[in-house]
Amino acid sequence: MPKIETIVSPALFHLYEKGIEHKNIVVIDVLRATTTICVALANGATEIIPVGTPEEALLFKKDGYLVAAERSGKTVEGFTLGNSPQEYSAHVVNGKKIAFTTTNGTRALQLCRGANKTIIASFLNAAAVAKMLAYEEKNVILFCSGWKDKLNLEDTILAGKIAQHLLPQFELLGDASNLAADLYTFCKDDIAGYLQKASHVQRFKSLHVESDLEVCLQPDTINIVSVYKNGIIA
């Protein structure tokens, strides 16, 4: 039976790295990088290149890419696109390539380079992601991006939701997987209400981007699964 492991922080990634070439890794950054990526691709963006720094993103401009950069929740000065899924409407991104850097999500993606497949997950496409994982029948790592290496509630909850989708065909391996699955059970009837106490939601309020929260928590509205391969998400 294939197994599900869960990583609650990028700082713990090294503990799970052995054998990742045989595993599918699901990268989760609910608020907001992986949600924004899902929305951009669903709205017709043709590819997204996650890069480490705003400077690297700017290098793509001359090749016709849209460039996007966020740090600590805010759009970086000099960029018109940040990390709000609401900015990535079809009108803006359809047919476009995007170079993208964010506080947590892009770093997490870069750690996954050696995996069999690296899959981008959000609440919006969680059921579709689970369906792909079930079809592949490989061991899975649910990789939460967290916030500056601390664990966060929203990523852990989505890991739990995907894990619950995969049971009983998969086995939960390790305490972090059980914790995530049970946290999802604990709060699933009102995830938005539960997340009012999450650090990042409180950060959102101070940044006046609360409307993103509702967008980021819509479950299973997108049927597209995006894969990160050779430095490109498509």
Next chain:
Amino acid sequence: MPKIETIVSPALFHLYEKGIEHKNIVVIDVLRATTTICVALANGATEIIPVGTPEEALLFKKDGYLVAAERSGKTVEGFTLGNSPQEYSAHVVNGKKIAFTTTNGTRALQLCRGANKTIIASFLNAAAVAKMLAYEEKNVILFCSGWKDKLNLEDTILAGKIAQHLLPQFELLGDASNLAADLYTFCKDDIAGYLQKASHVQRFKSLHVESDLEVCLQPDTINIVSVYKNGIIA
């Protein structure tokens, strides 16, 4: 209002290190180092010195110390005492000093050197620990030892129990504190039953030390709070 932070793994300790000289740190290693320490001191041991290696522990033998060493759940060869609280009866430890090394707990203790106070917690003395923390009114870090840098359920649950004892006089700070408090709420009616899925409980079964589990989960049977200071727990 004093704040409660929670560290789910020693690998994340550095994220919380700033200002620890003003904070009380609670070290948690339910299965079994901090439980064993609480039991030994309650049964009359006069001091416990946590050391890094079995070799260091042996150096204390000539000074009349009992020496104890555990690795990966087993008593290290050449030692008569390991890491089972049931070994530390009054008959064995009353009036004795002990030098002690374990897989996870002693390492966690050594990380806390700069804290205002480092307090040893187990389910057995959780209420007494909370009472001391409430009396002191300082910011608190609940520090889970985990298992080889991965988080574990039992330490996270005890962190949650202590946090719940401290509410509403203290404030939960950060997502890990909320996660721990809610996990405790989720499973508190049957913690032993819940922990059947914990990795370390499954490890216990393979080591034939299941009877320790019951001992380690007895809530609030010991009224003693032990503090780690200048390398000594007393």
